[in-house]
Amino acid sequence: MSKTLVEKIWDAHVVKSETGFPDILYIDTHLIHEVTSPQAFDGLRKRGLPVFRPQQTVATADHNVPTIDQLLPIKEELSRYQVDMLTKNCAEFGIELYGLGHPFQGIVHVIGPELGITLPGKTMVCGDSHTSTHGAFGAIAFGIGTSQVEQVFATQCLLQQKPKTMKIEVNGTLGKGVSAKDIILYIISKISAAGGTGYFIEYAGSAIEALSMEARMTICNMSIEMGARGGLIAPDQITFDYIKGREFAPAGAEWDKSLAYWKTLYSDADAEFDSVLTFKAEDIAPMITYGTNPGMGMGIQENIPSTNSQPDKEQLSYQKALDYMGFEDDSSLIGKPVDYVFIGSCTNSRIEDLREVAEFVKGKQKAENVTVWIVPGSKQVEQQAKNEGLDRIFEQAGFQLREPGCSACLGMNEDKIPAGKYCVSTSNRNFEGRQGPDARTLLVSPLTAAAAAVTGKITDVREMLTKA
């Protein structure tokens, strides 16, 4: 029988399927971090249980970590306590930890792929909704809550209903200055922040196939922002080339065996999806959000939609979002001054993102009114940026290259945007207060963020590319 990619991977991991009950799904890899694990470890202690498969569990510290002077004790007491707790729990339960000071430390969704832990055909979970990132390799990867973290600790399995499947095809060629982040912001703006709820999304089509691995991760990362459980892309030669030679990737005979399996991982030509959507790459402009959920986005040259163009029942919430942002109906964002530019987060903190930004700003200066933070996704990305001399380019431009962590994506650490300030950000969420109480976030691609950094205002990066 023909199957979608999700069905192939799912079926290969079902321990038990019984009518009237969710499937027992086997989890190959469990990624953990300091925020959503302490209560789960506590639960194990209360039940007197060990971690069932500690060798399939990988830990890092990312959400709470400072991005300056990382080797000094964390100043904020509760953050320090949570990170210390992770260290203690990992030692007690026999889990490998890439904590502060370790050369593999970084954002959990950046280190999995770069270490060769993330592989096609795997099931992977983490107590973080952006676990969908790992789907870029053709894996079933999704975020879970703390009770489920405890469940995976105890049994290496999860009770799960098989999700519905959606295919999103993007065909054609992206225009100049348009990147993966614009593709995903565009899709979310078209189908809304709830448009993918209940589905696993497979991204396909010529525009997706042409993307690098890191760009594919950006797409899958934000699947959760339209409510999807996860997103994935069938593995291909680009995937295999990326994985080969990484720290924990299969090697030798194991590589050949794995590769043979990975090549079977695609949706059969006649497989049926519960929903299929198609978009044209040529229709996508550099995107920007104007509201307080990722579905409130538009092409950068467009005007903010008016409140009375929204459905009646949604007008109150829509107006509340615009009020929070300090924006008005039908206005343009072009030329609007910005205060902060944040380039980082599990969406856009990889070496390609940093290279793209460096290439653009080389020989340019940041505008005086802007503070620019570049936060690499991992120690390895940071090191590579230095090896390639990107650190000097950033320094000359007046950008701060900081140390790896989630940073100003979610305001759990010291990197917060002050109340009322505008931050052009490559992160994934523009919720109220996401980057700090009353902070105002505009989501964009790294290139659009770089253009805002240089001009000090919201700018259509395409105009700067044409001039150069």
Next chain:
Amino acid sequence: MKKFEKLTSAIVPLNIENIDTDQIIPARFLKATTREGFGENLFRDWRYNGDHTLKPDFVLNDPAYSGQILVAGKNFGCGSSREHAAWAIQDAGFDVVISSFFADIFKGNALNNGLLPIQVSEDFLSAIYTAVGKNHKAQLDVDLEKQTVTIVDSGEKADFEINAYKKSCLINGYDDIDFILNQKHLIAAFEQAK
């Protein structure tokens, strides 16, 4: 896990769409390492001014409203996988959340903690708001066994869906871990066969 069967209670109406987990419990309050105490920071930035004084126009601060049922607009709980959102709602005294649409992970987290998410139609949601507009203390009657929710004042009633397995977990106070631990022999066999 706490058992749930029936509840009759007044409601707290929060007529806003797309309420995300960052509003339910902002990230800076996720630093606790236990499950308790999140209730005081539920909707923190909507409830309090920067100087920690209460915002009088926010419904949770309005003494006219109280109850164990939170009613909110569609796509409730979107955003993060943080279970702290469900803990905070429960810790603040709610046993039921009603919306016309829930985000997946939030719904799962709520069910895993004995907080019942009830999805109703847009029309029934409007009927609830209308009822509470007329009478702040209007009550809803929730019957999990029968899978119904009724507006006591008007008698308007709606059926709701719930997964049969999850329903039995809530009624019996079992959780997924109890269930899956009983199947551990199958898991080991699966690993062997792989």
